[in-house]
Amino acid sequence: MKNKLITGLVALGLPALAFAWGQKGHDTTAYIAECHLTPTAKAAIDSLLDGRSIVYWSNWMDNASHTPEYAYSRTWHYKNVDAGVKYEKAKKNKDGDVVRAINDQSLVLMDDNATPQDKALALKMVVHFLGDIHQPLHLGHLSDLGGNRIQVQYFTGNRNLHSMWDTTLPEAAHKWSYTEWQNQIDRASAEEEMLILANGTPDDWAKESMDIAAKIYEVTPEGYNISYDYIADWTPTIEQQFLKGGLRLADLLNTIFDPEYQPKNAMNLRQLQPAE
Secondary structure, eight states: OHHHHHHHHHHTTOOOOOOOSHHHHHHHHHHHHHHTOOHHHHHHHHHHTTTOOHHHHTTHHHHHTTSGGGGGGGGGGOOOOOTTOOGGGSOOOTTOOHHHHHHHHHHHHHOTTSOHHHHHHHHHHHHHHHHHTTSGGGGSOTTTTTTTTOEEEETTEEEEHHHIIIIIHHHHHOOOOHHHHHHHHOOOOHHHHHHHHHSOSHHHHHHHHHHHHHHHHHHOOTTOEEOHHHHHHHHHHHHHHHHHHHHHHHHHHHHHHOTTOOOOSSOOGGGOOOOO
16 A cells, blocks of 8 residues: 555655655664663653653654644655765755754754753654664665655565665564564674764765665666565665664764763764754
8 A cells, every 4th residue: 555655646746755664663773772871861851752752752753744734844754865976966955854854953952942842843853863864765866766666576566665675674684573673683892883873973874874775776676576585685784774773863862961971973963053
């Protein structure tokens, strides 16, 4: 049904739905982050979210962005860069993109004048968009809507490439709950965590995902038959992106909400400027 809906929207010239990682991926990313929050950051977040966890809200934006109230955020889930275009030269979407959204909503979270309601919304957005930016095809090509227009064969059925990476591949890789995902992949050493967190800005994360997307496009042409070998080849990448998203989200939230926390990344939040 989801594939048919996306195909129909494309045929009508309407924006494709912006899903990323599916529910399991967003839950896993958020839960990894939650497991790395400091007590101070966790208490501040619990207060903003009325005791509900960031996992509870991790998928909320995928529905909210398609309601009239939050329709302004539809383009905030991705940043399309076409083949042959350097990241720095990509045309900016006047309605915003995932990089700008993370930066802007982080500023809201740090704004002493922002209301608790504004901060709660910004927090839900940051949690979700950290998952989005680590789904490689959310840095896919504008010409094919991040793989939504590329049809592939998956055993006996058809899928579009984007939906394969949202949900089908992660579920094929491991039939785990989000807590099992965290338990199995959140095992990085201190040195490995530092390497993950060294690239500390949303632009860095977007470039990483764009590079992975380029490799996905290269090996997955239109009509490609995805089978067991493809799943095996790309499972480590899925695990890596879940873990990176979770650790980076935790580092960002700890930096914002815990004054005594020593940031481990290169992102200087105090130098962020609102988008023009």
